[in-house]
Amino acid sequence: MTLDSIKPGQGGIIASVGGQGMLRRRLLDMGLTPNTKVYVRKVAPLGDPIELFLRNYVLTIRKEEASKIELKEVFNE
Amino acid sequence: MKYVIALAGNQNSGKTTLYNALTGSNQHVGNFPGVTIEKKEGQIKRFKDASLVDLPGIYSLSPYSLEEVVTRDFLLKEHPDLILNIVDATNIERNLYLTLQLMELSIPMVIALNMMDEVRASGNSIDVMKLSKHLGIPVVPISASKKEGVSELVEVAIKTAQEKRKPVKLDFCTGEVHKAIHAISHLIEDQAKEAEYPLRFAATKLVEGDELTFKELKITESQTHIIEHVVEDMEKALNTDREAALADMRYSYIEQICRDTVIKKQETREQIRSEKIDKVLTHKYLGIPIFIGIMFVIFWITFGAAGAFLQGYLEEIIALATDYVANLMESYQVSPWLHSLVIDGIFAGVGSVLSFLPIIVILFFFLSMLEDSGYMARIAFLMDKILRKIGLSGRSFVPMLIGFGCSVPAIMATRTLASERDRKMTIVLTPFMSCSAKLPIYGMMTMAFFPENAAFIMIALYIMGIVVAILSGLLLKGTIFKGEPVPFVMELPAYRIPSRKSVLLHMWEKAKDFLQRAFTIIFLGTIIIWFLQSFDWSLNMVEDSSYSILATIGSLIAPIFIPLGFNDWKASTALISGLTAKEAVVSTLSVLTGTVTDLELSTALSTIFTPLSSFAFLTFTLLYMPCVAAFAATKRELGSVKNAVLTAMYQTMTAYVVGMVVYQLGNLFI
Numbered sequence: 004m005t006l007d008s009i010k011p012g013q014g015g016i017i018a019s020v021g022g023q024g025m026l027r028r029r030l031l032d033m034g035l036t037p038n039t040k041v042y043v044r045k046v047a048p049l050g051d052p053i054e055l056f057l058r059n060y061v062l063t064i065r066k067e068e069a070s071k072i073e074l075k076e077v078f079n080e
Numbered sequence: 081m082k083y084v085i086a087l088a089g090n091q092n093s094g095k096t097t098l099y100n101a102l103t104g105s106n107q108h109v110g111n112f113p114g115v116t117i118e119k120k121e122g123q124i125k126r127f128k129d130a131s132l133v134d135l136p137g138i139y140s141l142s143p144y145s146l147e148e149v150v151t152r153d154f155l156l157k158e159h160p161d162l163i164l165n166i167v168d169a170t171n172i173e174r175n176l177y178l179t180l181q182l183m184e185l186s187i188p189m190v191i192a193l194n195m196m197d198e199v200r201a202s203g204n205s206i207d208v209m210k211l212s213k214h215l216g217i218p219v220v221p222i223s224a225s226k227k228e229g230v231s232e233l234v235e236v237a238i239k240t241a242q243e244k245r246k247p248v249k250l251d252f253c254t255g256e257v258h259k260a261i262h263a264i265s266h267l268i269e270d271q272a273k274e275a276e277y278p279l280r281f282a283a284t285k286l287v288e289g290d291e292l293t294f295k296e297l298k299i300t301e302s303q304t305h306i307i308e309h310v311v312e313d314m315e316k317a318l319n320t321d322r323e324a325a326l327a328d329m330r331y332s333y334i335e336q337i338c339r340d341t342v343i344k345k346q347e348t349r350e351q352i353r354s355e356k357i358d359k360v361l362t363h364k365y366l367g368i369p370i371f372i373g374i375m376f377v378i379f380w381i382t383f384g385a386a387g388a389f390l391q392g393y394l395e396e397i398i399a400l401a402t403d404y405v406a407n408l409m410e411s412y413q414v415s416p417w418l419h420s421l422v423i424d425g426i427f428a429g430v431g432s433v434l435s436f437l438p439i440i441v442i443l444f445f446f447l448s449m450l451e452d453s454g455y456m457a458r459i460a461f462l463m464d465k466i467l468r469k470i471g472l473s474g475r476s477f478v479p480m481l482i483g484f485g486c487s488v489p490a491i492m493a494t495r496t497l498a499s500e501r502d503r504k505m506t507i508v509l510t511p512f513m514s515c516s517a518k519l520p521i522y523g524m525m526t527m528a529f530f531p532e533n534a535a536f537i538m539i540a541l542y543i544m545g546i547v548v549a550i551l552s553g554l555l556l557k558g559t560i561f562k563g564e565p566v567p568f569v570m571e572l573p574a575y576r577i578p579s580r581k582s583v584l585l586h587m588w589e590k591a592k593d594f595l596q597r598a599f600t601i602i603f604l605g606t607i608i609i610w611f612l613q614s615f616d617w618s619l620n621m622v623e624d625s626s627y628s629i630l631a632t633i634g635s636l637i638a639p640i641f642i643p644l645g646f647n648d649w650k651a652s653t654a655l656i657s658g659l660t661a662k663e664a665v666v667s668t669l670s671v672l673t674g675t676v677t678d679l680e681l682s683t684a685l686s687t688i689f690t691p692l693s694s695f696a697f698l699t700f701t702l703l704y705m706p707c708v709a710a711f712a713a714t715k716r717e718l719g720s721v722k723n724a725v726l727t728a729m730y731q732t733m734t735a736y737v738v739g740m741v742v743y744q745l746g747n748l749f750i
Contacts, residue, residue, distance in 0.1 A: 025566070029144070033569055036331050047362070052464050058173040059171060059344075059347070060171045060174060061571065061574075062569065062571055062572065063460075063568070063569075063570050063571075064568065064569050065567075068567060
């Protein structure tokens with residue numbers, strides 16, 4: 004299951020972060036590291052990007068980027 | 081002894097608020113060498129010997145984003161005496177990520193733990209003593225917006241800088257990462273010393289595969305092999321790659337510290353409030369209409385109600401001053417050319433630009449409110465999908481929208497864009513938005529040629545500007561601005577009430593910036609245009625501007641516009657004088673045709689243009705290079721005259737090509 008495929012209100016634990024270069028590094032720097040708990044809060048009105056909640060703050064990333072984040076556990080808030 | 085203190089921290093951590101609280105009015109705003117990232121420097125209040133440099137707001141010291149490289153370069157090469165690291169206590173985990181990287185630079189460091197008031201108010205707490213002990217550096221709890229703890233912070237900072245107390249070397253890495261860093265440290269010790277790189281930082285960066293460090297330390301090929309070998313061993317043992325391993329190591333260490341020092345019962349009040357506000361402002365159906373509504377109100381106040389009123393008022397004052405000086409000069413019987421230079425050149429030119437000041441000040445009042453409240457990030461969230469297609473992100477939406485009012489503040493507003501590439505591209509595209517100064521030209525032309533369909537023609541022009549910007553964006557994305565676009569990974573900060581001081585300061589900075597330009601480059605530009613308009617080639621002053629140098633240049637370039645359907649020196653001269661301000665196209669045409677009333681002008685215009693060529697002329701005025709004021713802003717934001725000239729040439733070429741296509745296609749169908 005990847006982060007872009009879960010519904011708002013659901014959350015998960017990150018298994019791995021794919022992609023490469025600047026994008027991947029940015030995701031890791033912002034705290035999207037393996038074993039981190041992350042929730043999807045909202046989808047933007049036009050269907051993209053999505054709003055996340057992790058490490059006690061709110062982050063927004065595009066679905067394309069979220070699709071590179073693999074989750075190992077999915078749960079409802 | 082003079083101390084240089086570098087202020088570093090995440091975006092949205094209250095860095096600007098703290099900077100304003102620490103420095104007085106005595107500050108200097110410039111750019112970092114070679115790039116257009118803002119560099120603010122100011123004296124710390126009550127400490128004449130200590131100056132504070134505001135570094136860009138960043139989340140990490142990776143080698144990818146320009147802001148991060150600038151910060152890194154400054155810290156490594158300028159050797160500041162102290163790093164003042166501001167940390168948002170309500171978001172401590174992610175903020176400490178940068179802290180751990182800064183600590184590796186082995187520069188004396190103090191942490192300002194900001195927004196402690198919010199932490200306390202929500203019943204949470206942080207054990208500051210314990211945190212300081214864990215990190216081995218002083219931590220001072222503050223609230224920058226309420227100015228709590230700020231004077232203690234300054235004292236601790238100065239003392240730490242005086243004692244040159246570097247962060248104690250701490251080993252927050254364990255196991256395999258530790259082994260790798262240790263091994264590489266030994267290997268490169270001498271080179272690090274030579275390049276003046278802190279050893280620990282250099283070794284960590286080499287493990288991460290940071291190319292910049294490889295280059296600066298002159299790592300040899302055989303060393304590269306050894307490093308690669310060491311790191312591969314580490315990756316194998318940890319079953320992950322190098323970048324993830326290091327990020328994971330830092331965050332694990334932070335989690336450990338937080339477990340020991342942060343007592344958290346609930347989300348802060350501000351966070352809960354933000355979540356509620358966002359239920360409305362980024363609502364699935366209401367979000368975008370509310371955004372349009374907010375922008376409409378801002379536009380209406382800025383360009384309609386208050387702005388226009390103040391602008392009119394200022395124009396009157398300028399007119400009074402002009403009259404006064406004109407009378408004064410007449411009574412002293414100064415020579416006519418000087419009279420003309422001062423009145424027709426300087427007062428008319430600079431005066432017309434100065435009258436934009438109220439609009440700029442009001443607009444920047446609203447922009448600071450949007451930015452400081454946290455709503456700007458939401459606009460990017462709402463609009464990102466639209467702008468992504470042309471290689472930009474949602475953040476570029478606001479400057480482009482302001483472009484419909486005036487390109488000058490729009491270009492100035494690109495400062496809020498985090499990415500250098502996005503900023504440059506936005507600056508190039510924004511003038512394609514039809515600014516309000518072009519309206520009188522549309523009015524004049526539609527009245528003469530399309531009285532029945534005036535509204536339709538105007539809407540068509542607005543849409544054409546947007547379409548050209550989109551196509552142009554696609555073109556630029558694939559050519560000049562190729563390369564990896566900055567990923568859209570953006571924090572949505574909690575909503576906060578903007579501080580009055582920071583809003584006022586922002587307005588003042590922009591007003592000052594604008595005034596400086598009005599009296600330098602714009603001043604010069606208007607004098608040149610005045611000269612060309614008032615003299616003939618033998619440098620005699622002309623009564624009738626149709627004998628002026630400008631008119632000759634106008635007739636010289638007039639044939640260039642044959643493919644666009646008009647070949648008249650009056651039209652080309654009007655286009656040149658439109659560079660002072662776009663409205664000048666109208667006044668010039670009316671002066672050159674010697675007409676006074678609108679009806680006369682309409683009749684005169686019909687001898688110059690056909691309806692089709694008038695539309696091609698409008699297309700050209702819509703798209704060609706903006707006025708001197710906007711050109712000056714472009715130059716300032718792009719950081720070089722060359723880039724500004726290239727931009728202007730690109731815009732003018734685009735205008736020419738589109739105008740020609742309009743005319744030629746039109747000819748086929750009509």
